[in-house]
Amino acid sequence: MKDLPLVSIIIPTYNRAKLIPETLDSVLAQGYKNWECLVVDDGSLDDTDKILKKYCVKDFRFKYFKRPHDRLPGGNAARNYGFELSKGKYIQWFDDDDLMSPNKIENKVRSFLEDNVDLVISKSKYFNSEAEFYHYAYTAKDISFESFAMGNVSWVTNDFMISRDIAKDISFNENLRAGQEYNYCCKALLQTSRISFIDKFLTLRRDNQDSIGSNRRLYKLKHFTSKFNAYWLNYIDISNLTKHKKFERFSLITCVSYYLRSRNRIQIPSSFYRRLIKVFGYRSIYFFLARLSNFFFGKYYYFYKRFKGVK
Incomplete structure (x- = not known):
């Protein structure tokens, strides 16, 4: 396991005590074992801290932090703080109410190593709804700064894993309240054109009608x-x-x-x-x-x- 690259899974969370155990269980179920999962609490008022402490005891790869008071509230600051504490060669951003397929991390790392890329994109679909999600009608050749910035190709936060070499030079805009991943990926695509696309649904997305969006x-x-x-x-x-x-x-x-x-x-x-x-x-x-x-x-x-x- 020590010979495999470390993957940092970074999850911002807020008041998701009832949902985040499913998310963390899907991380535990990964076939790829060399990961760390950093959960950054954005000021939860429920039992999130109790749940995360149990997972940290259960598996040392889970790490629980609280967003510092001198950082702006919101998921963007929580993600940036999580990255600052992370050690992985590859960074997988993830949401606190969605699920990973058991081979998500393995598929992404294999693509990094075999294709020699900086950014790996996969697909998401709803697991609790028949509602239609994104259209992923493109290939890796179609992905560029221009095509993404102008909406011809698109994906969500859970879909992309990024190399630390690129992530260290960009960050989530902490003043944005919407469109965070759009902004982040625009900046990433200005840094690299070495991208692969895995035509598989590696994230199971929760259709949450109570979400902010x-x-x-x-x-x-x-x-x-x-x-x-x-x-x-x-x-x-x-x-x-x-x-x-x-x-x-x-x-x-x-x-x-x-x-x-x-x-x-x-x-x-x-x-x-x-x-x-x-x-x-x-x-x-x-x-x-x-x-x-x-x-x-x-x-x-x-x-x-x-x-x-x-x-």
């Missing part, structure tokens, strides 16, 4: 605001790293779309207008016309199409 989508304005902020903050973050014109246009168009769908109720940062004019030039006038039309008539699509450059 599900509750947010119940309230349209909150959902639109969350999406606007995610794409805007990601745009600011990534545009500091690369000047990719297609990405810039895509991100700002997406922000405009959510703003107009909110009926102009999202509070726009002042710097947004400057960025819009810089990237779109004279076509920015169509955004302002769409905004006025939306305000007076509740319609905006005519001007929005022209803003996008669609006739």
